[in-house]
Amino acid sequence: MPATPVRAARQADGAFLADMVVEAANWRPGTHRPRHQVLAGEDYLRYLAGWMRPGDAGVIAESPGGEPVGAAWYRMFPRTEPGFAYVGTGVPELIIGVRPLWRSHGVGRILIQALCEHARAEGYGRISLSVERGNFASTLYRSEGFAVTRAGIGRDTMVKRLP
Template identity: 40%
Template sequence: MIHIPVNKPPREELLSKPEVKRCLYGWGRTGDRGFIAVDDDQISVGAGWYRLFPANEPGYGFIDEQTPEIEIAVSSSSKGQGIGSQLLRRLIEQAGLDGYQAISLSVDPTNAALHLYERFGFTKVGTSGTSWTMKLDLPK
């Protein structure tokens, strides 16, 4: 989930980093999948997506080249309304339908979304800097 704690770089600085740009650059390649959440007025309030990364250009939540990394972003005004849960549920379902055995993510342990990920069954499998890499094994 894209979440910026007070002591972290501002959103513009974060989004200009090459490792973050990689999450969306060239969208539409094989393995890319995403969903947009809209409100009753059809206004975008969140998005969730997953993508595979090569070992020589890993994302923050990289486990291996066969495990897609997910990202979820929810607008500030829409947080706490279950949108992140709905997007996560849809991503998990779709990843299973696409034949993946697992999905991964990266999260700062101070991010409130950590509890959401744990509730869905994600477990910590490593660290990268101050962030946790988490994995969910999908039903076969």
């Protein structure tokens, strides 16, 4: 595939980020939860509600024709309302989704690298994510420097240091 351009996410990208939450929730081949079902769940909605609130940042990968094909973004959560990958105050939680046809073509890696570089430039020392056990993306996360810091029921929390 040709090079994948990446741009900063904007407030208007909220609907596409919702699409990517649905893709992330439906990572397992052979299973498909409808969009309305995924987005009705508070666990996933927390990563979208009020998109581009202070502290939010993200990147969008586009096809050569300019169509969005993947996104990675982070949010900050308070201890009282943690996300799946909450590890502490001041550690942003990364969320990533890539359209199925674009998976295994380096898009996820490009997105992770761009977002981690942005987080580093913003002064963050770590970034976290949550991955369900068995998700093939965990290999990508490990290769990008994420390590499991907390094993949960069916999912692991991974953290990357941003030197």
